[in-house]
Amino acid sequence: MERTKLERLLLGLSLLIPFILAFQVLSKEIYFLTLGLTLLAFFLEGKGVFLPRFFINASGVLFIIFFLLTVNLSNFLENALRTLFLLLTLKLLERKRLRDFFQIYLLEFLIFAGFSYFFTSFWFFLLLFVQIVLISYALFLHLYMEEGEAKFLRGEELRHIILTLGLLLSFTFLLSSLFFLGLPRLSSPLFNLFTKEEKKAQSGFTDKIRLGEISEIQESSRVILRFIIESGNLTHPESLYFRVMTYDYFDGKTWQKGMTIPDISPFKGVPMRGKRATIYLEEDLEGYLPVPEYTSQVRSNVRIRGLFDGTYALAEVTSYPLKYEVSFVEGHPMDEEINLEAYLQVPEVKESIRELAQRLRGKTQEETLRNILAYYQRENFKYSLKDLPLGAAPLERFLFETKRGNCEYFAGATALLLRMNEVPARLVGGFKGAIYQKRGNYYLVLERFAHAWVEAYIGGKWIRVDPSPTSTFQAFPREGGLLSKLRLYADIINFYYTKFILDYDLKKQKKLLHLLGKTFSQVIQKKEYRGQERDGSFSSLRKGLIFILLLVIFVGLFLKYRGLFKFLGRCITHPEVRLYYAFERELKKRGYIREPWEGIFDLVDKIGEPELREGARRFAEIYSSYYYKEKAFDKEALEELKSWLKRLKSLR
Amino acid sequence: MKLSVGTLFGALKITKAGVLYTLLTIFMGVSAINTGNNLLFVMVSLLLSFMWLSGVFARANLARLEARLSYPSEIYVGKRSFLLLHLRKGLSPLPGFLLRIELIYLDPYGERLSLKGKIAFLKGERELYLPFEPKKRGLYKVEELKISSLFPMGLFERRKWLDLKEEWVVFPEPKRCIYAQMRKDRPSFAEERMKAQLGQSVFERLEEYSPGTPRKLISWKSLAKWEELKKKVFIEGQNPPLLLEIEKLPGENLEERLSCATYLVLEAFKKGTSIAVKLGNTLLHSSGNYNSKIKILRELALYGKD
Numbered sequence: 001m002e003r004t005k006l007e008r009l010l011l012g013l014s015l016l017i018p019f020i021l022a023f024q025v026l027s028k029e030i031y032f033l034t035l036g037l038t039l040l041a042f043f044l045e046g047k048g049v050f051l052p053r054f055f056i057n058a059s060g061v062l063f064i065i066f067f068l069l070t071v072n073l074s075n076f077l078e079n080a081l082r083t084l085f086l087l088l089t090l091k092l093l094e095r096k097r098l099r100d101f102f103q104i105y106l107l108e109f110l111i112f113a114g115f116s117y118f119f120t121s122f123w124f125f126l127l128l129f130v131q132i133v134l135i136s137y138a139l140f141l142h143l144y145m146e147e148g149e150a151k152f153l154r155g156e157e158l159r160h161i162i163l164t165l166g167l168l169l170s171f172t173f174l175l176s177s178l179f180f181l182g183l184p185r186l187s188s189p190l191f192n193l194f195t196k197e198e199k200k201a202q203s204g205f206t207d208k209i210r211l212g213e214i215s216e217i218q219e220s221s222r223v224i225l226r227f228i229i230e231s232g233n234l235t236h237p238e239s240l241y242f243r244v245m246t247y248d249y250f251d252g253k254t255w256q257k258g259m260t261i262p263d264i265s266p267f268k269g270v271p272m273r274g275k276r277a278t279i280y281l282e283e284d285l286e287g288y289l290p291v292p293e294y295t296s297q298v299r300s301n302v303r304i305r306g307l308f309d310g311t312y313a314l315a316e317v318t319s320y321p322l323k324y325e326v327s328f329v330e331g332h333p334m335d336e337e338i339n340l341e342a343y344l345q346v347p348e349v350k351e352s353i354r355e356l357a358q359r360l361r362g363k364t365q366e367e368t369l370r371n372i373l374a375y376y377q378r379e380n381f382k383y384s385l386k387d388l389p390l391g392a393a394p395l396e397r398f399l400f401e402t403k404r405g406n407c408e409y410f411a412g413a414t415a416l417l418l419r420m421n422e423v424p425a426r427l428v429g430g431f432k433g434a435i436y437q438k439r440g441n442y443y444l445v446l447e448r449f450a451h452a453w454v455e456a457y458i459g460g461k462w463i464r465v466d467p468s469p470t471s472t473f474q475a476f477p478r479e480g481g482l483l484s485k486l487r488l489y490a491d492i493i494n495f496y497y498t499k500f501i502l503d504y505d506l507k508k509q510k511k512l513l514h515l516l517g518k519t520f521s522q523v524i525q526k527k528e529y530r531g532q533e534r535d536g537s538f539s540s541l542r543k544g545l546i547f548i549l550l551l552v553i554f555v556g557l558f559l560k561y562r563g564l565f566k567f568l569g570r571c572i573t574h575p576e577v578r579l580y581y582a583f584e585r586e587l588k589k590r591g592y593i594r595e596p597w598e599g600i601f602d603l604v605d606k607i608g609e610p611e612l613r614e615g616a617r618r619f620a621e622i623y624s625s626y627y628y629k630e631k632a633f634d635k636e637a638l639e640e641l642k643s644w645l646k647r648l649k650s651l652r
Numbered sequence: 653m654k655l656s657v658g659t660l661f662g663a664l665k666i667t668k669a670g671v672l673y674t675l676l677t678i679f680m681g682v683s684a685i686n687t688g689n690n691l692l693f694v695m696v697s698l699l700l701s702f703m704w705l706s707g708v709f710a711r712a713n714l715a716r717l718e719a720r721l722s723y724p725s726e727i728y729v730g731k732r733s734f735l736l737l738h739l740r741k742g743l744s745p746l747p748g749f750l751l752r753i754e755l756i757y758l759d760p761y762g763e764r765l766s767l768k769g770k771i772a773f774l775k776g777e778r779e780l781y782l783p784f785e786p787k788k789r790g791l792y793k794v795e796e797l798k799i800s801s802l803f804p805m806g807l808f809e810r811r812k813w814l815d816l817k818e819e820w821v822v823f824p825e826p827k828r829c830i831y832a833q834m835r836k837d838r839p840s841f842a843e844e845r846m847k848a849q850l851g852q853s854v855f856e857r858l859e860e861y862s863p864g865t866p867r868k869l870i871s872w873k874s875l876a877k878w879e880e881l882k883k884k885v886f887i888e889g890q891n892p893p894l895l896l897e898i899e900k901l902p903g904e905n906l907e908e909r910l911s912c913a914t915y916l917v918l919e920a921f922k923k924g925t926s927i928a929v930k931l932g933n934t935l936l937h938s939s940g941n942y943n944s945k946i947k948i949l950r951e952l953a954l955y956g957k958d
Contacts, residue, residue, distance in 0.1 A: 102669050102806075106676065109695075113680060116691030125691070132698060136805070143806045147750045148772025157773045160747050167746075168709050168804060172701045179697035186685055319689065502690050569745060577743070 002152060003145050007096075008045065010138035011104065017131050018088075018111050025081060025118050034085045041092035050095040059090055081114040098146040105135045120282070120321055122490075122497040133169055140165055178548070185506040209247055209255040209408055209429055209452055220447040221487060223282050224431060225290055226495050228442045230276040234434070237443055240330070241453070241464065242290040242431040246309040252347040253394060255412060255427045259342050261307045274329030280498050281322045287314045290430060290445070292328040293464065300324035301505070309426070310462075321498050340457060343424035346416065350396050357420035365458045368421045372414055373467055379403055381410070383469045410467040411452040424457035428464075440492045512545065519545050576623070576633040579641045583619055586648050600624060612651050619644040663811050664707070665800075670807035677703065703807070710810040713749055713803045716742035721755075721794065721818040723784075725946060728914070729825035733784045735767065737797075740777040748774035754798040755782060760790025760822075760957055786822040789910070789953045794818040823949045829902050829912035858882040862942040866924040885940065893926040893938065898955070910952050917952070921945045931955050 015038060022031055044050065067083040088107045091100060112128055144150065144161065153161075225242075234240060249258025274296070281289060289312040291298060298304050300323065303315035314322075360375055362368040384404040389397035395416065398409045405413075411427050418425035432451035434443035453466040584594060587603060590612065594603040600620045607613035622640055626633050633641075666674070677699040684692035718740045727733045737755060741748045751771040759765055767782040786792070800811040858871055861881035874882040896913050903909035913929060920927040920938070929936045929948050936951055938944045 098806075102672075106672065109676070113683070113692060113695055116689055116695070117687075120691075125694070128691070128694070136702075139805055143802060144750060144772060147752075147802060147806075148770065150772055156775075160773070160775065161749075164709075164746055164749070165804065168702075168705055171705050172698060175701035175705060176694070176697035179700050180693055183681070183693055183697060184685060185693075186688065501694065504690055504693075505688065573745065574743070 003150060006153065007101070007142060007145070008042070010134075010141060011092075011096075011101070012042065014105065014108055014131070014134050014138050015092075017127050017134075018085075018108055018115075021115050021119065021124070021127070022081075022085060022111075025078070025115065026085060027078075027082075030082050030085065034089045037089040038092055041089070044093070051093045053094055056090050056094045060087055063087060063090070077114055077117050081111060084111050084114065098142055101142045102139065105139055108135060117319065120319075120498075120502060122494040125497060125501070129173070136169055137162075137165055178552075180501075180504070181509070181512060181548075185509055187506050209412070209427060210253060221484070222447040223444060223491060223494065224285075224447050224449070225279055225281045225445045226442050226491075226498065227277045227279040227292075227434070227445075230278070232275070233436070234275075234443070237434040237436050239432070240434055240443075241293040241428075241451075241466075242434075242445060242449075243293050243295070243311055243428055244285055244288045244290045244430040245311050245428075246455070247427040247429065248342050249345060250347055250412070250416060250427075252349065255408075255415075258345065259339060261309050261311070263305045264308050274327055276325060276327050278323065278325050280495075280503070281320060281324070282498075283320055287317075289313065289322075289324060291326050293330070295326045295328040297327040298324050299326075321502055323503050340424045343426050343457060344419050344422060346419050349416070349420075350393060352400060353396060353416070354420065356399060357417050360417060361421045365421075365423045365456070368423060369418065369456060369458065369465060372417050373465075376410065376467060376469070381405075381469065383407075383410075407452045407466075407468040410469075411454045414465060414467040415454045415456075418454070418456050425465075426455050428453050428455055432466075435488065437488065437492055437495065439489075440495045442495055444488070444491055444495075516545050516549070519549065574633075575638055576626070576641065579638065579645060580623060583616075583623075583641075583645055583648070586645065587616065589652075609651075612648065615644060615648045615651065619648065665809040665811065667802070667806055667809055669805070673699070673703065673805075673807050702805075706804050706807060707810075709746070710801060710803055710808060712744070712746050713801050714751075714799060714810055714812040716744045717748065717799060717812065717814060718742060719797050719799075719814050719816055721816060723820050726949070727784070727786060727820065727822045729786050729789050729822055729911075731785070731825070733786070735782045735784050735820075737769070737780040737782060738777060739771060739774060739780060739799075741774045748801070749803040750801045752800045752802075753780060754800070755816075756795045756798060758793045758795050759786070760788050760792065764795065789822050789824040789907075790957045791954060792820050792822060821950050821953045823953045824907070824910040824914045826915040826918050827908065827911035828915055831896070831901060831912070831916055856885045859885050859941070864921065864942040864945065866922060869924055883941075893928045894920060895928045895930060897930040898932075906956060910955060913952055914949060917945065917948055 019035060019038070022034075026034070063083050063086045067079055071079045084107055088104065088111070091104050091107065094100065096104070108131070112131060115124065116128075140161065141153075145153070245257070246261075247255035247257060249256050275292075277292065279290070289298060289304065291312055294310060295312070298306065298312045302318045302322070304324065305313045305315045307313060356375075360368060360371040362371050381403045383406065385406055387402070388394075388405055388409070389402045391397065395409070395413055398405045399413055415425040415427050429450075429452050431445050431449040432453075433449045434445050436443055451466075451468075453464060453468070455462045456465050457463075584603075587594075587607070590607075590609075592603060592606050594600075600623065601617075604613060604616045604620050607616055619641060622637060622644065625631075626637050677696060680692060680699065681696045683689075684696050720738045722736045722738065724733055735755070737753065739748075739751070739753070749772065751774060753769045753771065755767045755769075757765055757767070767784060769780045769782050771778055771780055794816045797814040797816045798811060799814060800809050802809055858874060859882065861870065861883050865883045869884050869886075871882040871884050874880055894916075896916055898906075898909050898913055901909040901912045901916075903912050917927060917929065917938075919925075924940070926940055927938045927948075929938075929951070931951055932955075934951070936944075936948050938948060
């Protein structure tokens with residue numbers, strides 16, 4: 001392929017992934033500016049037009065000055081990425097020599113380093129590897145064409161370049177896993193580059209519930225969190241409620257937080273022995289942590305606030321996925337009572353709703369609740385995500401006209417009707433249900449499981465009321481499709497990626513070292529360690545460690561006995577080498593050893609028995625006629641060598 | 653592109669790109685530790701592994717290299733010539749990439765000089781043409797063959813020195829000159845040619861053909877008969893061979909006289925005239941074949957160099 005064309009192709013390919021990812025990170029103005037300039041650069045290069053170097057350098061300096069003037073801790077990443085993209089675009093506009101290609105790929109690498117703060121899924125990890133492969137090949141080919149003064153690349157050269165570099169990269173990927181495990185780490189980061197402003201990949205969860213809003217996200221398959229139950233399984237994962245936040249103020253259309261919830265856990269001092277789970281939260285939910293109902297304790301590396309309404313929020317900004325451990329008991333209501341009046345707030349509502357509330361009032365608070373729920377059944381309310389009642393009076397339309405709505409309408413209407421009957425009530429936003437992934441033994445909560453329900457303060461306790469018709473509420477729409485199955489399989493990779501790569505920290509490193517020492521000493525002492533492994537994860541970690549240990553031993557042996565491995569490799573790839581060594585071996589058995597300075601014919605001359613000598617000479621002649629004339633050993637020659645070797649063996 | 657900035661140790665030299673790569677690795681390593689971002693740790697691990705493995709691969713790239721040198725049998729001072737370096741990559745799963753070759757040799761005065769070339773891809777054997785235009789006559793010796801490579805990424809330059817025991821002789825520059833002695837004592841080349849044409853030279857025997865034999869001495873008959881090239885050998889009548897005495901040749905100094913002698917020897921061989929060269933106390937006779945020509949030229953080249 002022609003050099004200039006190949007260079008442009010390589011450059012274009014290397015820009016593809018950065019620009020795809022940048023769409024989600026850069027502001028739209030900067031994105032389209034850089035994209036436009038990049039396209040212009042390619043167009044101009046095609047015409048042989050380049051911007052003068054001094055202009056490029058001066059603009060580069062200006063961008064950097066602008067960056068330094070505008071950067072602060074809260075916008076560092078976004079600002080840095082924007083500057084890197086602008087510098088990259090500038091470099092594309094100039095005439096490119098080898099040095100410039102190096103600089104361009106360096107910028108791309110730095111951009112990826114910046115991206116690593118924005119993208120946490122396994123797919124980014126995969127794209128990172130693809131990009132590294134691309135950059136490596138591109139760099140090598142640029143260097144090759146420059147150093148080799150090549151205008152074209154021949155097929156054979158290209159094939160060898162691809163194979164050799166492929167081998168180098170494969171080893172790099174293998175070795176990097178050892179570096180990854182062993183690089184020094186700190187117990188907690190010194191700088192925190194995550195800020196509130198940078199929540200780009202945010203889920204649709206907000207601190208307000210506007211009627212009809214959740215329906216948009218109830219179609220989404222985005223992963224919100226994964227969790228592992230420490231011992232045992234959930235009997236009904238589909239009915240597990242994840243609490244995120246509560247809403248106490250209703251203005252007729254929107255539910256939101258009205259009051260400040262104090263930082264006191266309602267479970268403080270209440271001993272709760274329940275299940276323990278480790279949660280990996282994928283995305284920021286306004287700083288709130290989804291916890292299974294009812295969670296009494298949350299532990300994490302970052303500071304967490306336990307709030308009085310049974311929710312948990314981050315006390316500091318952090319990165320995602322975020323890992324935390326929770327202790328929870330299913331069905332353990334909370335009894336916190338603080339500022340109950342706030343939960344009785346009612347907006348101005350139409351007379352019709354007032355009349356309905358009046359009609360549904362029972363003798364007790366429980367009866368009122370039962371009446372409300374019975375009303376939905378009696379009037380045949382249906383769960384629906386489509387054609388939701390919007391407009392000026394959505395609740396009124398829901399209650400009297402359409403009688404169709406999603407969880408927000410049911411929960412919103414119920415809470416309102418309860419409040420109008422002097423029953424303190426609030427809306428709880430969160431998720432309902434989880435998919436059990438057998439292969440990874442974990443549970444998966446998707447964005448479309450977003451749900452809203454009600455809590456009513458009855459009999460001194462907050463009781464969960466989920467008025468949405470369960471028969472029609474489809475947290476799990478029938479998913480028989482191949483795509484959704486594949487998506488679930490793909491999530492297992494993501495789960496392990498999160499668990500083993502993104503969540504690897506000093507604690508795990510220490511554990512690994514400890515285990516490595518232990519395993520090593522056990523291997524040395526040849527101890528029987530059957531029956532000692534009670535913990536499943538401990539055992540799998542140990543298996544992993546043994547594998548790594550074996551790998552290290554193998555690499556060590558490989559380095560020590562490189563010659564032997566090379567010989568084996570050559571035997572595999574070159575049958576004539578195999579035959580030659582068999583020939584030498586055969587003669588060695590008869591007492592004729594070739595000294596390092598001797599050639600094949602010297603060896604033959606040493607043979608005493610005439611018949612053996614003649615046979616050996618014939619073998620040597622055939623071998624050398626190909627080997628020294630640099631002819632490739634064809635099938636015929638190999639067959640002949642084989643037959644002579646056989647004859648030599650038969651003389652024994 | 654000039655990349656080199658300094659030598660780490662003998663066989664390895666870090667390039668500017670390599671310095672930048674190392675700085676990037678350190679910078680990203682510190683960032684990874686400070687922020688605890690595992691993806692950065694992954695990137696740093698990749699950078700470190702690549703750095704180490706590129707060293708291993710660079711070594712393999714230069715492993716199993718064998719070299720030999722060949723050159724034309726006649727190289728003259730001031731005339732454009734060449735050396736051919738035959739480089740061979742022995743049995744190895746990896747071919748050789750981006751080889752920079754520097755043939756370092758000593759000229760007859762012991763000055764270190766070098767010839768440079770590049771081979772981008774080496775599998776099996778390849779020849780590298782090294783243009784060579786010597787300035788001094790005498791014996792040239794290869795001191796070492798330096799092979800270096802920027803493979804795989806131009807971050808480091810790995811070097812290797814191959815032992816190459818080769819030497820060759822550069823003959824003096826042939827400079828046209830008129831040898832007065834020749835006019836007095838000898839018939840001119842033209843006269844001699846006439847004689848040969850008239851058959852005054854007596855045919856003696858047929859000899860094996862050697863390269864450089866003047867065309868008129870080739871036995872075309874035997875070529876036609878046996879399809880073999882033979883050379884006719886004549887007895888040159890009564891004329892003794894043309895004697896070239898270095899001290900008596902025109903020229904201001906020894907070098908000029910040697911250049912003149914070289915010219916005359918070449919002319920004589922071109923025309924098939926037998927000659928004898930007197931170098932100090934040594935008298936060299938030409939037997940008319942190519943080997944004796946080379947022998948005489950070699951002696952002229954090395955004269956006064958011991």
